[in-house]
Amino acid sequence: MTNGALHRVAEPSPADEQRRLAAVRRYRVLDTPPEGAFDTVTSLAARIFGTPMAAVAIVDADRVWFKATHGLGGITQIGREPGLCASPFLHDAPCVVPDALGDPRTAAHPLVRGEPGIRFHAAAPITTARGECLGTVNVLDTRPRQVTDDQMAALVDLASLVMDELEVRLSAVRTIAAERAQRTTAERLARALQRALLPPALPAVPGLDTAAAYHPASVDEVGGDFYDLFPLDDGRWAFFLGDVCGKGADAASLTSLTRYTLRAAAIYDPDPCAALANLDTVLKGEHQDGAPRYCTAVFGVLQPVPDGSFTVSLAGGGHPPALALRADGTIELVSTTGGQLIGMLPRPRFVQATTRLLPGEALLLYTDGLTEARTPDGTMLGEDGLVRRLSATTVREADGLLGTVDKLLTDLGTGVGDDTALLALSVPSHRIDPSAQENR
Known part of the structure; x- marks a missing residue:
């Protein structure tokens, strides 16, 4: 980290600057409309540092x-004068200016001398691979003001998230372009965009088997189901699964x-209810033109335990319950009943639950395309029907469990009218202290 004034560094060579500008053009981000993902980064950055602007x-x-901006009063661009936002990109590390007015390298900058009168500035570079x-x-x-090492580490994480989002956008553009060059059918384009919206x-x-699957109900329309699994800084792992309202391009954008947003929120506070909030x-x-943007979701955190088990904390917002498939053959609902839709109500309530996965046990998360599927007699499968079908198998490995659900969806055939996302987490079997079962 560069504390105090920005150190003077050599300007990049013309060749290096041309290479950098070519990268800026490659990501096709300049002069694009606002996007919620980047707005989230600025609001989180301002909240973490307690600053009015980001x-x-x-x-x-x-x-x-x-x-994206937060608190800058409609400013969309500035000149590339030395100091502030134009200079830290020359560094390989984050930069901090505790007092811009007292630093000769930044004191003359228009944002310092004029409105809004910047005195403090910290930045982390957005760097490609x-x-x-x-x-x-x-x-x-x-x-x-001064900053802490934890705050600067969070700023670096947010810069990495911005780079990840730019990579996802670029990948989506390239994938769709490649698919269009081969075949311009709606089916190919929808599949390409759907892949871009889910983790590859x-x-x-460590110590856990995982599997995920996405079952589209239509081959030519993009759905809004999503899932993800990623590490936290303290050895824990976060995961989520959910379903946004709508179909097509609007659903893809919201997905x-x-x-x-959930990944970015986990940097600020990985508490499951806080992430949903x-x-x-x-x-x-x-919300645009009065059109609501809402979803259901479940967000969880996995905490490994020395005996080989995992503690699982879940929060749900209007989402079906997760299923814990126990080693003794029973199936338990990990219910977050009472959790309300996300993005719809003035003060929604989110409900948290905790369980423990012992070796030989699994957790299954799914979207309502599964439980709302119709059986041959025309009735909905429902949670009870799903539990009955899964009770007929002793499979507890993540891959095998998803194979069982895949077969169920195939058997239901045209009774499946909505997309279904699946995420399975299982702890491999091994001998364990019997007291662990008592301490579930």
Whole structure:
């Protein structure tokens, strides 16, 4: 971290600057409309630092353009004068200016001398995997201040999330372009976009087997179901699964925002109910022309236990209960009944539950496309019907469990009228202290 004034560093060579500008063009972000995912980053950054202003800045050839701002009063771009947002991109590390007015390198900057009178500035670079710096995530204040190492670490994480989102956007554009070049059918395009909205693969979690699947009800329309699994900084793992309202392009946009917001919220506070509350705030800010943007979701945190088991904390917002498949053959509902829709109500209630997965046990999460499917006699499968079907198998491994559900969906055939997302987590079997069962 660079504390105090910005150190003077050499300007990049013309060749390096051309390579950097080519990267900025490659990501196709300049002058694009506002997007909720980046707005979430600025609001979280301001909240973490307790500052009134924050921005996601992209450094162009002769300007600094703001992809997202918080508290900057409609400022969308500034000149590329030395100091503040235009200078930290020259560094390989975050930068801090505790008092911009007292620093000769920033004192003459228009945002310091004029409105809004910046006195404090901290920034973390947005850097590609090739080492090209596209811009910075910034927090600003009108009074001098100091920062903590934890705050700067969070700012670096937020800059990484911005880079991840830019990669997802670029991947989606390239995937769709490649699919269109081969076949322009709606089916191909929908599948390409759907893949871009879901993780390409789940990460490996030590001591846990994982599996996920997405079953579209229509081959030519993008759905709104989503899931994810990712590590937290303290050895725990977070996961979520849910379903946004609607279909098509609007649902795809909302799915991307929802998934990104939950990941970003986990940096600020991984408490399950807090993560859903953050998402609720963001979705309410996305209402356009009176059209609500809402979803159901379950957010969980996995805590490994030394004996090989996992403690699972879940919070639900209007979502079906998770199923815990026990080693003794029983199936328990991990209910978050009472949790309300996210993004819809003035003060929604989110309900938290805790369970424990012992070796030989599994947790299954699903969207309502599964339980609302119709059986051959025309009745809905429902939670009871799902439990009955799963009770007929002793499979507890994540992959095998999803195979069982896949077969169920195939058997239901045309009775499946909605998309279904599935996430299974299982603890491999091994011998365990009997007292662990008593301490579930």
